Amino acid sequence: xxxxxxxxxxxLGRALQIAVQGIRIRFGRSLVTVSGVVLGVAFFMSNVTxxxxxxxxADEREQRQxxxxxxxxxxxxxxxxxxxxxxxxxxxxxxxxxxxxLAVLRKTxxxxxxxxxxxxxxxxxxxxxxxxxxxxxxxxxxxxxAQPVLLDSLAERAYPSAKPGSSLAQVRRExxxxxxxxxxxxxxxxxxEQATFRTLWIGIISILVTIIGIANALLMSVTExxxxxxxxxxxGAMSAFIRKLFLIESAMLxxxxxxIGTALGTLLSFAxxxxxxxxxxxxxxxxxxxxxxxxxxxxxxxxxxxxxxxxYPANFAARMVxxxxxxTNV
Amino acid sequence: xxxxxxxxxxxxxxxxxxxxxxxxxxxxxxxxYEGEYLSIMGPSGSGKSTFFNMIGALDIPSSGTIxxxxxxLFALPEEKQAxxxxxxxxxxxxxxxxxxxMTALENVTLPMVLKGASKKACDARAxxxxxxxxxxxxxxxxxxxxxxxxxxxxxxxxxxxxAPSVILADEPTGxxxxxxxxxxxxxxxxxxxxxxxxxxxATHDVKMLAISDRIAWIRDGKLDRLExxxxxxxxxx
Numbered sequence: 001x002x003x004x005x006x007x008x009x010x011x012l013g014r015a016l017q018i019a020v021q022g023i024r025i026r027f028g029r030s031l032v033t034v035s036g037v038v039l040g041v042a043f044f045m046s047n048v049t050x051x052x053x054x055x056x057x058a059d060e061r062e063q064r065q066x067x068x069x070x071x072x073x074x075x076x077x078x079x080x081x082x083x084x085x086x087x088x089x090x091x092x093x094x095x096x097x098x099x100x101x102l103a104v105l106r107k108t109x110x111x112x113x114x115x116x117x118x119x120x121x122x123x124x125x126x127x128x129x130x131x132x133x134x135x136x137x138x139x140x141x142x143x144x145x146a147q148p149v150l151l152d153s154l155a156e157r158a159y160p161s162a163k164p165g166s167s168l169a170q171v172r173r174e175x176x177x178x179x180x181x182x183x184x185x186x187x188x189x190x191x192x193e194q195a196t197f198r199t200l201w202i203g204i205i206s207i208l209v210t211i212i213g214i215a216n217a218l219l220m221s222v223t224e225x226x227x228x229x230x231x232x233x234x235x236g237a238m239s240a241f242i243r244k245l246f247l248i249e250s251a252m253l254x255x256x257x258x259x260i261g262t263a264l265g266t267l268l269s270f271a272x273x274x275x276x277x278x279x280x281x282x283x284x285x286x287x288x289x290x291x292x293x294x295x296x297x298x299x300x301x302x303x304x305x306x307x308x309x310x311x312y313p314a315n316f317a318a319r320m321v322x323x324x325x326x327x328t329n330v
Numbered sequence: 331x332x333x334x335x336x337x338x339x340x341x342x343x344x345x346x347x348x349x350x351x352x353x354x355x356x357x358x359x360x361x362x363y364e365g366e367y368l369s370i371m372g373p374s375g376s377g378k379s380t381f382f383n384m385i386g387a388l389d390i391p392s393s394g395t396i397x398x399x400x401x402x403l404f405a406l407p408e409e410k411q412a413x414x415x416x417x418x419x420x421x422x423x424x425x426x427x428x429x430x431x432m433t434a435l436e437n438v439t440l441p442m443v444l445k446g447a448s449k450k451a452c453d454a455r456a457x458x459x460x461x462x463x464x465x466x467x468x469x470x471x472x473x474x475x476x477x478x479x480x481x482x483x484x485x486x487x488x489x490x491x492x493a494p495s496v497i498l499a500d501e502p503t504g505x506x507x508x509x510x511x512x513x514x515x516x517x518x519x520x521x522x523x524x525x526x527x528x529x530x531x532a533t534h535d536v537k538m539l540a541i542s543d544r545i546a547w548i549r550d551g552k553l554d555r556l557e558x559x560x561x562x563x564x565x566x567x
Contacts, residue, residue, distance in 0.1 A: 004401055007412035008446040018443065025431045231427045234388060235441040235488070236416020240407055323389035325428060 012239055019248040029221065030253060036217025037257025038264060040210035041302040044116055045265025047206040048294040053273045053282045060285040066097040070153075071104065077149055077174065078124045082110035087123035087140055089116055091157070092132020098153060100127075116141050126150045133158040138171040151176060203278050211305060214257075218250055218309035222317070229317040230325025239318035246314035247307055254306020255299070262298045266291070332363040335496060335528055340394035341384050343377075354380040354442040356551040357394065362530060364495065367522050368540060371531045372548035379500055382549060385418055387411055388497045416445050420489025420527075424501035426481045428473040434460060434484045435469040441492045459487040463517060479510035486517060490525070497521065498529040503538075515541060 010018075023030045071081075078084055086105065094102075105113055110118070116126060121144015128134065128141070128150060137160045142148035148171040155175050162168045231241055273282050317325055343355040354377045362368055362385070363517060372378040383389035384396055387403050396403040398414060406414070419425075428437050438456035439449075446486055447455075463483040473481050482502060489497050499518065503511030519541045522529045531538055539562060546552040 002399065004399055004410050005407065005413045005417070006409040007416055007444075009409075010444070010446055014446070026435075029431075207436070227427065228429050231429065232440070233412075234386070234415055234421045234427075236412045236444045238412045241444075321389050322387075323383040326388070328422070 005080055007236055007238055009238070012244070015241065015244045016248055019245050019252065022245070022249060023252065033217045033221045034253050034257040034260070037149055037214050037302055037306055038261040040213030040217075041258045041298050042265035042268070043213070043261075044206045044210040045262045045280065045294065045298045046269040047202055047265075048298075049266050049269035049291065050201070052287050052291055052294070053269060056268040056284070056286040057273070057277055060281055063097050063100060063285065067100045067104065070097065070101050073174070073176055074125065074151065076129075077151065081105070081108050081195050084110075084125070085112040085114070085119055085123045087116040087126045087141070087145075088113055089126065089128050089134070089136070091128070091130040091134050093128050095153075098129045116143070122144050124149075128152045128154075128157065130154075134160065136160065137162050137168070138167045138173060139163055139168055142171050148172065149174065153177070193285025210302075214254070214302065214305045218254070218306050219313055221253075222246060222250075222310050222313040226313075226317050226320075226325050226328040229314070230320070230322045230328070233318075233322040233325065240313075242318040243311065243314055246310050250306045250310030250314075251303060254303040254310075257306065258299045259303025261302060262295050265298075266295065332366070334361045334397075335364045335399065336362040336385055337397040338362075338381070338385065341381065341391045341396065342393045343380050343384065343389070343468055344392045353551055355384070355391070358548070358551075358553045359394075360546060360553060361527060362496070363427060364528055365522070365526050367519070367529045368531075368544045369538045369542040369545045370530065370548060371534060371539070371545055372532075372554075373534060376548045377551040378532045382498060382500050382530070385530060386421060387415060388421075397452050416441055417492050418494050418496060420486075420492070420494040420497040421498065422482070422485050422489050422502045423452070424482070424504035426473070426478075426485045426505075426553065428481055428484055428488075430473050433470045433472055434476065434487075437473070438491050441488060444530045445492065453486060456487070456491055460484070462490070463487045477510075478506050479513060482510075482514055483517070485531035486514070486521075490521065493525070494527070496528040496530065499529065499533075501533055501535075502531060503533065503535050507516045511535060512537060 074086075075081065078086075088102075102113075105111055114123075116123065123145055124147075126142050126145070126149065134141075134157055136152050139148075139162045142150055150171055150173045152173055153176045155177070232242060233239075233321065270279075270282070340357045340359050341355055342353065342357050345352045345354055356377075358377075358381055362445055369379045370382060382388065384391055387396070387398070390404055395405070399418070401410075403411065403414070405545070415421075425440045429440070434439075435453065435456050438460055439452035442452040442455060457466070457469055460466055460483075463486050465480060465483050465487065468476060468480060468484075473484065476484065482505075486502075489499075497518070501516065503514050506514060515535075515537055516529070518529055521527050529540075542559055545555075545557050545559065545562060547557070
């Protein structure tokens with residue numbers, strides 16, 4: 001008498017083929033599932049992008065303000081910049097604003113910019129920039145200047161003491177930035193805390209919306225096929241194969257949805273802010289690294305979430321007694 | 331002596347409905363012989379569909395078991411149960427249970443795909459079987475584009491494609507009009523004769539009686555009577 005055999009385990013390649021065919025013949029329905037994922041991911045991604053753009057706008061505005069402040073101060077010391085000579089001493093790292101300032105000065109027509117010793121005392125003003133301690137005393141830096149004026153970007157910069165026989169009293173030292181009052185600092189801190197809280201809150205809400213959206217799309221697409229899963233089991237499909245099939249399918253749909261959603265969310269956000277504030281302002285100080293990390297996280301997260309949302313009902317259906325799976329009516 | 335292909339041994343099945351326990355099957359023992367046409371008759375709610383599901387390993391008995399090809403069906407590991415479902419049993423349902431997004435041909439190839447046959451072999455064999463059930467001209471139609479009778483023929487072709495030894499048909503004519511139902515019954519009978527297949531149908535269609543070899547009457551979860559066709563008196567029911 002014939003013996004009972006073992007059902008073959010279909011190789012992954014075949015499962016992949018069957019899953020792709022499944023998506024193809026269910027293309028319309030698959031699109032609906034994908035758009036569920038797209039909406040979820042796009043919502044999240046547009047929120048992240050908006051936060052990054054808002055931050056970029058704020059940073060860029062602050063930098064522009066700082067730059068204007070510095071230029072105004074310089075003009076108040078020596079009047080119109082054109083035709084003037086400015087000595088420059090840089091100690092340590094310069095900030096973005098300082099670099100911007102230098103770029104503007106270099107472009108100013110008629111302005112000569114050079115090292116103090118190279119100018120031989122012809123300078124109208126000495127700029128001291130950078131975050132490090134000075135390596136020369138103010139009287140040496142301003143040596144030969146008719147009216148020694150030193151404009152410093154750092155209030156607490158350390159200077160070596162004056163050369164013996166000369167006096168610091170003749171050198172006037174002005175600061176680019178006065179110290180912030182404690183009251184102002186507190187106010188800024190509170191504002192920053194509120195902004196962080198708002199960002200966190202929006203983040204949590206959008207994560208929830210995304211999770212629910214994706215889970216709903218995939219849960220529906222599987223539960224409406226319980227009967228089909230029951231039929232497949234009647235025809236000799238094994239639970240592991242059904243799980244594999246849905247895992248592949250949901251990974252593909254989830255990945256497609258996540259990629260489209262990420263692109264869509266980013267683009268919409270850029271379009272909205274760009275048209276309002278101008279693309280120059282939003283891209284100048286944009287945290288591109290942060291944006292790429294967020295995009296990668298969105299694609300990976302969307303895909304994994306889709307797989308998780310599909311695998312739970314698929315696993316449930318695969319383990320069901322075929323008779324019960326066949327009885328379900330969705 | 332006829333070979334026993336499947337044997338039900340004191341099969342019981344209980345369901346929990348809320349706090350109440352309902353016994354759908356109260357212990358049925360029955361031998362099914364190779365090559366016979368067995369009808370399981372009984373009114374709705376008698377437990378015949380539940381019993382039918384047990385024979386096909388679609389449901390698990392609360393106690394008792396089914397022996398299939400000499401082995402305890404419910405003690406088999408999953409890959410052997412799947413092998414039996416795929417290779418040895420063909421299922422036909424009242425509601426057809428076709429995959430609605432697949433064409434007739436794709437539906438019929440499914441059991442072959444699941445046992446790893448090549449696409450070429452699948453398509454050739456499926457077309458052949460569809461032709462046998464009279465649907466050679468409807469290979470690429472979706473179930474929705476076919477009539478009820480045609481859909482049931484697709485389901486029959488799917489049940490036949492792996493040349494099983496047993497075909498289980500649960501109310502195969504239940505959703506069909508009389509004339510179409512009669513055609514399906516003729517088709518099943520022809521299959522039994524031509525393929526020497528064992529056919530088990532759960533039905534309450536009395537027309538099935540005329541072509542059955544044996545009739546198992548199920549009433550209230552128990553085997554009420556087991557009759558050879560020649561003993562059945564055809565009265566006006």
